[in-house]
Amino acid sequence: xxxxxxxxxxxxxxxxxxxxxxxxxxxxxxxxxxxxxxxxxxxxxxxxxxxxxxxxxxxxxxxxxxxxxxxxxxxxxxxxxxxxxxxxxxxxxxxxxxxxxxxxxxxxxxxxxxxxxxxxxxxxxxxxxxxxxxxxxxxxxxxxxxxxxxxxxxxxxxxxxxxxxxxxxxxxxxxxxxxxxxxxxxxxxxxxxxxxxxxxxxxxxxxxxxxxxxxxxxxxxxxxxxxxxxxxxxxxxxxxxxxxxxxxxxxxxxxxxxxxxxxxxxxx
Numbered sequence: 001x002x003x004x005x006x007x008x009x010x011x012x013x014x015x016x017x018x019x020x021x022x023x024x025x026x027x028x029x030x031x032x033x034x035x036x037x038x039x040x041x042x043x044x045x046x047x048x049x050x051x052x053x054x055x056x057x058x059x060x061x062x063x064x065x066x067x068x069x070x071x072x073x074x075x076x077x078x079x080x081x082x083x084x085x086x087x088x089x090x091x092x093x094x095x096x097x098x099x100x101x102x103x104x105x106x107x108x109x110x111x112x113x114x115x116x117x118x119x120x121x122x123x124x125x126x127x128x129x130x131x132x133x134x135x136x137x138x139x140x141x142x143x144x145x146x147x148x149x150x151x152x153x154x155x156x157x158x159x160x161x162x163x164x165x166x167x168x169x170x171x172x173x174x175x176x177x178x179x180x181x182x183x184x185x186x187x188x189x190x191x192x193x194x195x196x197x198x199x200x201x202x203x204x205x206x207x208x209x210x211x212x213x214x215x216x217x218x219x220x221x222x223x224x225x226x227x228x229x230x231x232x233x234x235x236x237x238x239x240x241x242x243x244x245x246x247x248x249x250x251x252x253x254x255x256x257x258x259x260x261x262x263x264x265x266x267x268x
Contacts, residue, residue: 005236005237006232006238007034007236008033008034008035008089008090008235009033009034009035011034011089011090011235012035012036012037012085012087012090013030013037013088013089013091013092014037014040014078014081014090014092014125014129015027015030015037015038015039016041016066016092016093016094017040017041017096017144018037018039018041018046018094019039019042019045019047019049020046020195021094021193022094022144022193022195022224022227024046024224025227025231026092027050027061028050028228029225029228029229029231029232030090030231030232030235031054031061032232033232033236034059035059035089035090035235036060036061037054037059037061038077038080038081038084039051039054039061039062039063039064040064040068040095041063041066042065042066042067043065044063044065047063051063062080062084064077068096068121069096069121070121071120071124074124074128075124077125077128078125078132082132087132087136088129088132088133088139089133089138089139089140089235090140090141090142091125091126091129091139092142092144092231093121093126093141093144095121096118096121096122097118098118098159098160098163099111100155100156100159102156103156103158106158111159111162114162114163115163117163118160118163118166118167119166119167119170122143122170123170126141126143126174130174130183130185133182134178134182134183136182137181137182139182139183139184140183140184140185140186140234140235141174141184141185141186142186142187142234143167143170143185143186143187144187144188145168145171145187145189146160146164146167146190147189147248147250147253147254148160148164149164149165149167149168149187150165150168150246150254151254167187168189168246171186171244172244172246175243175244179243179244184242184243185244186234186239186243186244186246186247188230188247188249189247189249189254190222190226190227190248190249190250191212191215191221191248191249191250191251191254192216192221193221193224193227194222194223195224198221209221215256216251216252217251217253217255217256218251218252219251221251222249222250222251230247230249
């Protein structure tokens with residue numbers, strides 16, 4: 001009985017950012033629970049590699065090369081869902097990049113690009129998936145936010161934090177609008193999860209790893225696979241009364257503090 005609650009057999013999931021990191025880990029976990037998938041990423045080769053892994057496990061996986069900051073490309077993803085799968089049960093909004101810089105120096109065009117990457121693209125995907133889920137009377141959406149959705153990080157994250165704050169409120173608003181019609185919307189808020197971009201930053205500034213770890217009581221950085229159980233849970237009937245939730249995935253970071261740091265003090 002309990003195992004059946006987590007069974008995704010016969011369901012269709014769309015996961016963006018599926019070529020690597022948390023997107024790949026989420027997609028593989030959903031397939032392991034029985035779902036068929038449309039994998040979305042600008043990196044077609046990486047998404048195809050994820051698809052091979054899923055197919056080897058006996059599930060269907062198709063690939064859509066798309067830039068989620070472009071609404072028309074997002075809409076085309078869902079036209080493919082209609083024609084190739086005929087339904088959607090779960091959306092994992094994972095993809096999206098940021099641009100960092102001191103707030104006094106960041107150019108407005110970069111802020112606009114971050115908002116397109118992390119907010120407009122996510123909303124467009126939620127809108128397209130939501131329309132189809134509302135018509136079916138059921139569905140689950142998970143947006144990847146960040147601890148920056150609810151705390152300030154400093155260190156040049158202002159555009160990222162603005163966007164991730166919007167993701168949190170978008171999640172709550174969509175949940176409030178749609179929960180009574182069978183569609184659940186939740187957000188996962190990770191702390192630092194190791195990926196190529198984070199590895200590059202830590203290699204360039206070796207003190208960063210220790211700074212991150214000093215705010216994580218669990219004593220390690222996140223791994224992409226840390227999202228897998230939570231993703232299956234939120235996609236499944238086991239979480240049928242959970243919606244509008246902002247769920248930290250952070251090794252205890254938020255419970256201890258916000259994980260942020262202030263900028264340099266003025267000497268004037």
